Structures are given as structure tokens and as C-alpha cells.
Amino acid sequence: MKMNSWYILTGIIIMIILAAVVVISIPVTPVQNAGTGAGYGQGPGYGQAQSPDPGAGTGPGSYYPTLLPAPGSASLSDIEIAGILFMREEEQMAHDLYIRWEGMTRMPVFSNIAEAETMHMYEVQLLIDRYGLQGERIGNASAGYTSPVIQSLYDSFSVQGDSSLTSALESGLAVEERDIADLDLAMGNTTRPDILQVYANLRQGSENHRRGFLRALGR
Numbered sequence: 001m002k003m004n005s006w007y008i009l010t011g012i013i014i015m016i017i018l019a020a021v022v023v024i025s026i027p028v029t030p031v032q033n034a035g036t037g038a039g040y041g042q043g044p045g046y047g048q049a050q051s052p053d054p055g056a057g058t059g060p061g062s063y064y065p066t067l068l069p070a071p072g073s074a075s076l077s078d079i080e081i082a083g084i085l086f087m088r089e090e091e092q093m094a095h096d097l098y099i100r101w102e103g104m105t106r107m108p109v110f111s112n113i114a115e116a117e118t119m120h121m122y123e124v125q126l127l128i129d130r131y132g133l134q135g136e137r138i139g140n141a142s143a144g145y146t147s148p149v150i151q152s153l154y155d156s157f158s159v160q161g162d163s164s165l166t167s168a169l170e171s172g173l174a175v176e177e178r179d180i181a182d183l184d185l186a187m188g189n190t191t192r193p194d195i196l197q198v199y200a201n202l203r204q205g206s207e208n209h210r211r212g213f214l215r216a217l218g219r
Contacts, residue, residue: 068126069193076131080195083186084127085136087202089150090182091120096141096177097154101161101168109216110172113209120205123198130194153178166217173213179206 076084095117102110128134139145145154153175161171183203187196 014126018125027093068130068197071130071194072192077190079189080192081131081133084124084131084133084190084195086147086150087182087186088121088124088128089145089147090153090179091117091124092138092140092153093145093150093154093157094179095121097104097157097161097175098172100141100158101172102122104162105165105168107165107168107216113172113212116205116209120202123201127195127198169213169217173210173217176206176213178209180210 015145034096083201095114098114098117102114128136137146139147139150141154157171157175160174161168180203182197185204187199187203190196
């Protein structure tokens with residue numbers, strides 16, 4: 001009787017050991033973090049997703065240029081430096097105007113595009129940092145703009161856009177069309193791949209913004 005009990009106890013111990021071995025051998029699949037970022041169409045995230053309708057979105061372009069081509073070894077020309085600084089202030093001006101009109105009209109189109117302009121400003125800032133232009137002052141609506149041209153544009157557009165909602169949308173459209181023209185000019189004054197990549201992305205974003213204003217105007 002005692003022998004049978006010993007066999008039973010031994011069997012139970014063996015079964016427990018085998019069960020433990022089976023559990024340990026089961027592979028554990030780690031839970032992956034789904035992330036919380038949002039790609040840029042109209043959202044504020046810094047991802048690389050396109051909006052569902054890239055032709056009609058209000059985002060800054062098709063991608064966020066985290067990785068730019070390597071800079072050239074030669075120094076920037078004066079016209080390249082002037083172009084970068086001008087585009088940085090022009091994007092600042094657009095952002096400031098849209099924040100101004102969003103506060104007056106509460107129209108989502110202005111807040112959405114103002115967020116995209118913040119990304120545009122950051123993209124040009126990448127070039128400023130890369131080429132050591134941080135010492136150049138960048139103005140804004142509160143402190144005044146460094147470029148007399150940008151200051152004149154801001155003064156003119158703000159007066160036009162403040163008169164009515166329609167005028168604000170029309171002025172926003174004019175801002176984007178001016179931005180596209182200035183980008184075309186700046187792109188014609190450089191052959192550097194990294195600068196051209198940033199400008200091309202800004203231009204695509206401005207085309208999206210232009211279509212957004214046209215849609216808001218019912219055109």
C-alpha cells in the first residue's frame with residue numbers, strides 16, 4: 001500500500017514538472033506599441049502619411065523631410081541665403097495671418113492651414129540650422145518682419161482680409177499664390193538638392209492650401 005502511494009506521488013511530481021516545461025517553452029509575442037502620432041494631412045502630427053485626398057488637403061505636402069540630401073561642400077551664395085531667409089519669413093507671415101483670421105472668423109480652414117504653416121516654418125528652419133544662419137533675425141507679426149517686402153505684404157493682406165470672411169478667404173488664396181510664385185523664383189536660384197527638396201515640399205503644401213481656400217470659397 002505504501003509502495004502504491006509512493007508511485008502515485010512520484011507520478012504527480014513528474015506531471016507537474018512536465019507541465020511547467022510546456023508553459024516555459026511557449027513563445028511569448030511582445031505587444032507592439034501602435035503609436036499615437038498622426039500623419040500630416042490636416043492633423044498636427046509629424047508623420048509621413050498623406051491626406052486621403054492629397055490634391056485637396058491642407059497639409060504641408062506629401063512628406064516630412066526628416067532626411068535631407070547631404071549639403072554641398074561649397075558655401076551658400078548670397079542669393080541662396082537671401083532665399084532661405086525670405087521663405088522663412090514668408091511662411092511666418094502666412095501663419096500669422098491665418099491665426100489672425102481664425103481668431104476673427106473661427107473658420108477651421110484657417111486653423112488647419114496655420115498648423116501646416118508651422119511645419120513649413122520648421123522645414124525652412126532645418127536649412128537655417130544646417131547652414132549656420134541662426135544669427136539672422138526672423139521677424140513676426142508682433143515684433144515686425146525683417147524683410148520690408150514681407151512687412152508690406154503683411155500690412156496689405158491684413159487690411160484686405162479683416163473686412164469680411166470672404167475677404168479673408170480671398171486674401172488667404174492670394175497669400176498662397178504669392179508663396180508659390182516666390183518658391184518658384186527661389187528654386188530657380190539654387191541647384192542644391194536639400195534646399196530644392198524643402199522648397200518642393202513647401203510648394204506642394206501651398207498648392208494644397210490654395211485648393212483648400214478655393215473650396216472654402218465654393219469654387
